[in-house]
Ligand code: AHG
Ligand code: MN
């Protein structure tokens with residue numbers, strides 16, 4: 001069976017400029033997966049011995065993947081600037097480029113040393129000027145995204161992409177080094193019986209979230225009248241991939257461990273791109289109070305609380321917060 005290549009898909013679903021950017025990212029992720037696959041043989045596991053700007057310990061592969069993407073995107077004429085979870089500030093690329101790219105080079109990096117799932121998440125925004133690059137230019141709500149996606153480095157390597165015309169999935173074919181379309185028009189079930197949240201943080205959540213999860217846990221004996229299953233891969237990219245494939249709700253809610261951080265996940269590298277994918281597949285993505293993609297960022301590294309997945313379940317979670 002002949003499958004649609006990523007190039008053919010982009011030809012039909014993106015401008016030439018946007019195609020160039022997505023193609024660079026996909027090619028770079030194909031190179032990143034080779035490093036991941038070699039693991040200890042390439043000496044790439046373990047800590048890099050430094051912290052990122054957000055005070056998190058960087059893994060060697062966080063740094064390697066970040067540098068690979070930075071180099072690839074700086075060499076792409078259509079890219080004006082980049083912002084990365086692993087960079088302190090925005091990085092200029094080509095002044096006349098029409099796009100800004102923000103990314104999480106390696107999501108779920110605590111999974112690297114246990115040979116478990118990780119991924120790369122990216123968001124593509126329109127450039128705002130052709131003068132000197134500034135951080136202010138990046139501070140656009142997620143609704144403005146031109147495209148978003150992730151590459152999941154799992155048993156197979158998959159690209160999940162939206163250019164605003166639905167969501168498609170591509171599987172990396174190592175022989176041809178191509179991403180081939182394996183699923184089109186992804187649609188997330190409205191209802192679910194599966195949730196994902198780090199329960200160890202329960203005591204730090206706000207009371208509406210505590211109440212909502214308590215009712216999930218009480219199953220068929222509680223007000224929800226049905227039993228729920230739970231999963232936690234500790235990599236948002238893998239949780240979202242599961243939800244895209246079989247529904248579910250993923251939450252990293254606000255907690256009061258550090259009042260300066262409204263949640264753990266980052267709006268511009270994780271929240272917005274995943275929200276665009278989820279919404280394009282018919283799901284919902286909320287802060288628990290409002291759509292994530294309506295938040296106007298004030299800082300490239302800002303955090304956001306996340307409740308996303310099957311539409312009816314996200315509505316239910318939001319209803320607890322409106323009481
Ligand atoms: P990153 O590896 O890019 O820092 O992101 C990890 C994030 C997210 O992917 C995951 O859902 C969450 O952190 C896991 O958090 P816990 O450590 O609370 O499990
Ligand atoms: Mn991440």
Ligand code: MN
Pocket residue numbers: 062085104105106107108109
């Ligand atoms: Mn990361």
